[in-house]
């Protein structure tokens with residue numbers, strides 16, 4: 001489990017547990033116009049290709065969920081499905097640490113390349129992904145339900 005001391009508190013990234021779900025759904029609804037439901041998270045958890053890691057502040061039942069990252073690993077590819085941070089905890093490096101953890105995990109399991117889709121208008125997330133070396137390789141026109149385009153980004157992962 002990764003530990004990062006930040007501002008006098010101990011923040012840890014660990015695997016998803018069912019105790020995280022309610023706070024994750026709160027963050028999900030605050031983050032997306034079409035948020036994932038509990039059922040969608042459950043389906044991902046049943047998928048053995050899928051990994052979900054959660055950033056928490058504190059321990060046990062009192063832990064505050066700061067954010068989470070969800071991705072698939074298969075055939076040397078990492079597909080980033082979801083990364084979200086509590087709006088009250090943004091711009092504190094939580095997203096950066098989650099992405100870094102996911103990429104390290106993927107690299108350690110032999111992933112050679114990472115893919116993701118991001119809304120064209122999502123400048124903050126695109127900047128975060130660019131910081132980690134993702135570059136734009138194409139556009140999926142009207143990919144999202146409201147008609148917005150997705151930008152497809154690729155990262156060559158060094159193992």
Ligand SMILES: CC(C)(COP(=O)(O)OP(=O)(O)OC[C@H]1O[C@@H](n2cnc3c(N)ncnc32)[C@H](O)[C@@H]1OP(=O)(O)O)[C@@H](O)C(=O)NCCC(=O)NCCS
Nearest residue numbers: 031083084085090091092093094095096118124125127128
């Ligand atoms: C995208 C998201 C996960 C970033 O989480 P975060 O914890 O705020 O990110 P960090 O604090 O680690 O930011 C790292 C860097 O990303 C960039 N960044 C993040 N949010 C940004 C914003 N709103 N505007 C501009 N740049 C931003 C900056 O370069 C930032 O570094 P800096 O704060 O030193 O300038 C968060 O904004 C979020 O949950 N958004 C809603 C869900 C979403 O859009 N997810 C991505 C789906 S593809």
